[in-house]
Amino acid sequence: MxxxxxxxxxxxxxxxxxxxxxxxxxxxxxxxxxxxxxxxxxxxxxxxxxxxxxxxxxxxxxxxxxxxxxxxxxxxxxxxxxxxxxxxxxxxxxxxxxxxxxxxxxxxxxxxxxxxxxxxxxxxxxxxxxxxxxxxxxxxxxxxxxxxxxxxxxxxxxxxxxxxxxxxxxxxxxxxxxxxxxxxxxxxxxxxxxxxxxxxxxxxxxxxxxxxxxxxxxxxxxxxxxxxxxxxxxxxxxxxxxxxxxxxxxxxxxxxxxxxxxxxxxxxxxxxxxxxxxxxxxxxxxxxxxxxxxxxxxxxxxxxxxxxxxxxxxxxxxxxxxxxxxxDDMLIIRGVNVFPSQIEQVLMNVEGVEPHYQIIVDRQGSMDTMEVQVEVSETVFSDKIKNLEKLNKRIQGDIKDLIGSSCKISLVEPKTIRRSEGKAQRVIDKRPKK
Amino acid sequence: MQVQQIAIFLENRSGRLADISALLARENINIRAMSLADTADFGILRLVVDDTEKAKTALKDNGFTTGITDIIAVQVADQPGGLDSILQVVKKARLDVEYMYAFTQKSGELGILLFRFDDLEAAIKALRLGGVKILPGEEVHGL
Incomplete structure (x- = not known):
């Protein structure tokens, strides 16, 4: 039309x-x-x-x-x-x-x-x-x-x-x-x-x-x-x-x-x-x-x-x-360009993973660190530790394959990531400003 | 029917376990057995309770991720060699144990072992063949 x-x-x-x-x-x-x-x-x-x-x-x-x-x-x-x-x-x-x-x-x-x-x-x-x-x-x-x-x-x-x-x-x-x-x-x-x-x-x-x-x-x-x-x-x-x-x-x-x-x-x-x-x-x-x-x-x-x-x-x-x-949204993690949407793409390819996520960037010593928080839904939850660790490793591996940089995956309880009412805040950058 | 276990996802945050115990207390749910598996980043609390459905609903309504799994309860004499007699059967049948935990019913008389096997049906068959007494779920939940 x-x-x-x-x-x-x-x-x-x-x-x-x-x-x-x-x-x-x-x-x-x-x-x-x-x-x-x-x-x-x-x-x-x-x-x-x-x-x-x-x-x-x-x-x-x-x-x-x-x-x-x-x-x-x-x-x-x-x-x-x-x-x-x-x-x-x-x-x-x-x-x-x-x-x-x-x-x-x-x-x-x-x-x-x-x-x-x-x-x-x-x-x-x-x-x-x-x-x-x-x-x-x-x-x-x-x-x-x-x-x-x-x-x-x-x-x-x-x-x-x-x-x-x-x-x-x-x-x-x-x-x-x-x-x-x-x-x-x-x-x-x-x-x-x-x-x-x-x-x-x-x-x-x-x-x-x-x-x-x-x-x-x-x-x-x-x-x-x-x-x-x-x-x-x-x-x-x-x-x-x-x-x-x-x-x-x-x-x-x-x-x-x-x-x-x-x-x-x-x-x-x-x-x-x-x-x-x-x-x-x-x-x-x-x-x-x-x-x-x-x-x-x-x-x-x-x-x-x-x-x-x-x-x-x-x-x-x-x-x-x-x-x-x-x-403007692009993160530079240890010299590698990362867009939050790339992380989103990876997470949503994993069946059962909810599309709510948060990226926390920090610096330890002179090294940038990136943590991705992912909510554990009933679909991906398991009573076996090894299954959750497998999920964790899979996400980590997929992110590394895509952006070439490793990150930590934190599995968090459902609805603990703040929900958006307008523009979502996907990234928390705790690195000291230059 | 086998024993139904509720598994609950826990972030490693202080006071999180107490949130669950308070909730179950409020809902008047009795815990029969429990075990806590932990990694550096998260934990899984596994519970056997008197009213599984009620507990699951209460936990879900309060934002917890849960899962229900069938596990096997085995009766054993509460005396030296009790556990071994069962594990020898498990070993002989080449059953893969995912995890297990145990509790005693009246010290010195009866021990109950809770097993999570990869292949539930095969495990039941092999344990029966080995003369191990499997307790019905109703009995364990209603102890």
Whole structure:
């Protein structure tokens, strides 16, 4: 299903012409309005007139989270606060929060993009959409809310948390679509089982899960436990929030980037040179149409590749694979790169192991240590020590095979790992900060 | 019916065993026999109780992971050589013992050995053949 077929199936040549026109206008605007961008462009020896074709984008300087922090809170806005109707901010756990702003037109644009996203997931105006993304400074809650309203669906704005009430409402209202983080969806499934609610008896049919990287194994788990089609969506607050890219329900294979509004690039993570379609590298976005807070060549730190093959759904937008880890989430354990999603992939391949886990990283002397806590469910439990030790060794071996680094597996009692109500905290890093 | 044993997964955390004993006390469940197997990281508590179903439900409701296994109770004279007479039969029949524990019923009279065998049926057959008295589950749970 498509929200706006004409835009979403635009021939690539037409799309590229539109992108160029929008890019040129954007560069002119930020050059004139934002002293910081203007200076950066001058330092790089580039003026708006130099952007003659899409490939010229490589002449523009990148924008990073650091640039956003330096201009905290509103330094990179292109409009006065008079025109801004809303701000959102990141949690700021790793430093100053990054603040983003929206004009009235930006909010309208965002709602339309989220309506596209929900349509791609198979939702229509007939659906009852339960929005369990957190409402507040986080872009997830309000972003999804406005999109679901734009779509014309009945929105249940429950936000995250109060899981039992969440399930009661889902049953009583007959919610057909659930919007949440994948880790919170898993929590909902578990509490549902505890309450004796069988998801097969509920009208719920689609889950739209984002704001966290999640694995294919997690998809199988969520689809099975909640009896839904699980759709992955992608976005980040610096670009707009949710509504940057989405899977389609037809293929569930790769996320279509809304390229008429966000121009993607893949760059070499070391040299920052643009890479051709198909190559893996860091995903970079330029917002083509946002007013209050546009970004030019924003480095997402997500590793991806672009796929321009035609898709079953008919969209002409290129796809990125499921993002399995942001470089921000990447752990470096004794020099080896480890993504929490890799650990998840291993655990979920072991039959009976619950998808709740926590990674604890510490340092002993000069040596990094990694401990993975795994809950012992009834399915994997045994009265024989040797069976549990076998399980322990198997997980340890599988992790070592995948990441090449050994770790300690701790079997813990059920429900002792804290359940997510939004973004899951998979990693506790106790290593002293440099 | 054989003896039903409840095995409970325990993290090595102080006070965890007392949590279980308090729970069973509250539920008025009597423990017939117990053994605790431990490794550096976790333990498995194995219990034979008077009401297995009730204990399992109470433990599950309180968040413990449990498993129920059939084990064999064997009667033996509480005197020197008692254990040996049984183990010689076990050895001769080449039965693999996963683990065992024992308790006495009235000191000096009767010992009861609880065995966890890999192959329950084969073990029952071999023990009977060797003239060993296997106690019915009802008797052990209701002692």
């Amino acid at each position: 498509m929200w706006n077929e004409k835009e979403e199936t635009m021939p690539r040549s037409e799309l590229q012409a539109l992108q160029l026109k929008r890019l040129q206008a954007l560069v002119e605007r930020v050059y004139a309005k934002v002293p910081y961008y203007c200076q950066k462009m001058k330092d790089a020896g580039v003026t708006p007139g130099d952007i003659k074709e899409l490939a010229d984008i490589k002449r523009l300087p990148f924008t990073t989270k650091e640039d956003l922090r330096k201009n905290y809170p509103f330094g990179l806005f292109t409009v006065s606060m008079d025109e801004v109707v809303r701000v959102h901010a990141s949690s700021g756990t790793t430093g100053k929060p990054t603040v983003v702003g929206y004009t009235r037109a930006d909010i309208k644009l965002w709602a339309g993009l989220m309506a596209r996203t929900l349509s791609a997931a198979g939702a229509t105006s007939k659906d009852i959409i339960q929005n369990a993304y957190g409402y507040g400074l986080f872009t997830g809650g309000l972003g999804a809310h406005y999109g679901a309203e734009e779509l014309g669906a009945a929105v249940v704005p429950v936000s995250g948390g109060q899981t039992k009430r969440q399930i009661t409402l889902m049953r009583d209202f007959g919610s057909t679509v659930l919007l949440s983080t994948p880790s919170y969806a898993l929590n909902i499934a578990e509490v549902m089982a505890d309450m004796g609610v069988n998801p097969a008896d509920l009208p719920l049919r689609v889950g739209v899960f984002g704001a966290e990287p999640w694995s294919e194994n997690m998809r199988a788990e969520l689809e099975n436990k909640l009896q839904v089609k699980a759709i992955d969506i992608y976005g980040l607050s610096e670009v707009i929030g949710p509504g940057v890219a989405t899977e389609c329900i037809e293929a569930q294979h790769g996320l279509h980037i809304f390229e008429d509004h966000f121009l993607p690039e893949i760059v070499d993570p070391d040299t920052f040179e643009p890479l051709p379609v198909g190559d893996r590298g860091e995903l970079v976005f330029t917002t083509l149409t946002k007013e209050a807070f546009p970004v030019i060549r924003y480095r997402t730190k997500d590793i991806a590749s672009l796929n321009d093959e035609p898709c079953a759904c008919g969209r002409t937008f290129m796809r990125i694979p499921k993002i399995t880890g942001r470089t």
